[in-house]
Amino acid sequence: MNSIVARLIALAGVMIAITMAVGLIAYYGAAYFHLQVMMKHMPPEARQELAGLIAHGQQASPRYFALFERYGSGALDISDAGFILAIGITSIVAGGTVAVLLARRISQPIIAVAEAAAAVAAGDRSVRVAKGRVSGEVGTLIDSFNRMASDIEAYERERTVFTAGVTHELRTPLTILKGRLHGIADGMVPASAAEADRLLRQVEHLGRIVEDLKTLAHADAGELALDRRNLMVDDVLRVCVTDLRGSAVAAEVEFAEHYAGGKVHGDAVRLSQIFLNLLTNAIKHAPVGSRIQVSSRTDGHRAIIEVIDAGGGFAPQDAQRLFMPFWRSRADKVAGRPGSGLGLALAEKLAEAHGGRIVASNRQDRSGAIFRVELPLAQA
Structure with a gap:
């Protein structure tokens, strides 16, 4: 009885x-009324005889019909068109009233969804439809609409953060470039090789941001080109650790490595980007003198790569925002840690x-964060 079809049936x-x-009520009511009117106009002897026939259950006897034919001509005829029309009108009114009430009950949640959809289209992303006791197809419709509205609201928040992030990250190098180039044009800044190197670094910074944005856009659209081949995930991870060992030494932290990963089917360059970003993030948050644990292992059909630091971790309310483009925690901003987000x-x-995922969590044994990469192992 929860589906619309069942309710309409x-x-x-x-x-x-x-x-x-x-x-039926009208027919038997009219028959009873007909009988009473007829008996009222019958002579006492005929009325007594008719009552006796009814008492003995002889309504189908010839004598019963003879009395009806003789004395019932002046009473109501239940077979005339007016009586049938009255029954039809009464049925339509009663049935129509009940139908309208039931139809309103069936259509009310659908109307609520339509009104909420119009509100969302008008710009109100916070509107939701109360489900109440509605179930079946209409209940599924309400659940789907509420999920859609929540996704749209989340998308709008992410888009706002993304736009603000792009503006902020591009403004700084552009401002530097504009100011220094004006100084060179006005003769206030010497056009030296050192100045050219300084400006080139800003251009390269802009290029990295643009390239990252391009990669994000292609990944979101499912159009990211991957040069997939079977490779040992430990080899890729070990090279990334080696490349960042100098940065770790400069930050006065060290790597604790353990490699036991398997073979994956992926793009070595893109996997390097994943590991380098996680390792760089760990170096940025690790306190002086601490160790960053880098490990790989297999678990069923997955390769598990973990990067564990001993920093301050992240706030529980920030767990859903860690992977938003350009989002940076308040602690990072206060500490002045570099990064574009x-x-x-x-x-x-x-x-x-690559068919995998990244899971972030706080350490349970002490302060710090754990970033776990899960990648499907290559098929034999």
Whole structure:
């Protein structure tokens, strides 16, 4: 009874039942009224004889019909068109009233969804439809609409953060370039090789941001080109650790490595981007003198790569925002840690492009964060 079709069938059944009930009630009521009127106009002897026939259950006897034919001509005729029309009108009114009430009950949640959809289209992303006791197809419709509205609201928030992030990250190098170039044009800044190197670094920074944005866009659209081949995930991870060992030494932290991963089918360059971003993030948050644990292992049909630091971890309310493009925690901003906020977002998209995922959690034994990359192992 939860589907719309079942409810409409039930509504049709109720209409038929009401029509039949009204017709039967009217018929027997009219017959009873006909009998009473006829008996009222009959002579006492005939009335007594008719009552005796009814008492003995002889309504189908010839004598009973003879008395009806003789004395019932002046009473109501239940076979005339007016009586039938009255029954039809009564049935339509009663059935129509019930049908309208039931139809309103069936259509009310659908109307609520339509009104909410119009509100969302008008710009109100926070509107939701109360489900109440509604179930079946309409309940599924309400659940789907509420999920859609929540996704749209989340998308709008991410788009706002993304736009603000792009503006902020591009403004700084562009401002530097504009100011220094104006100084060179006005003769206030010497056009030296050192100045050219300084400007080139800003251009390269802009190029990295643009390239990361391009990769994110392609990954979101499912159009990211991957040069997939079977490779040992430990080899890729070990090279990334080696490349960043100098940065770790400069930050006065060290790597604790353990490699036991398997073979994956992926793009070595893109996997390197994932690991480099996670390792760079760990170096940035690790306190002086601490160790960053880098490990790989297999678990069923997956390769598990973990990067564990001993920093401050992240706030529980920030767990859903860690991988948003350009999002940076308040602690990072207060501490003045460098970064564009694209590293984790890019790492997540690249992991998903390989059929895997990245899971972030806080350490349970002490302060610090754990970033776990899960990648499907290559098929034999």
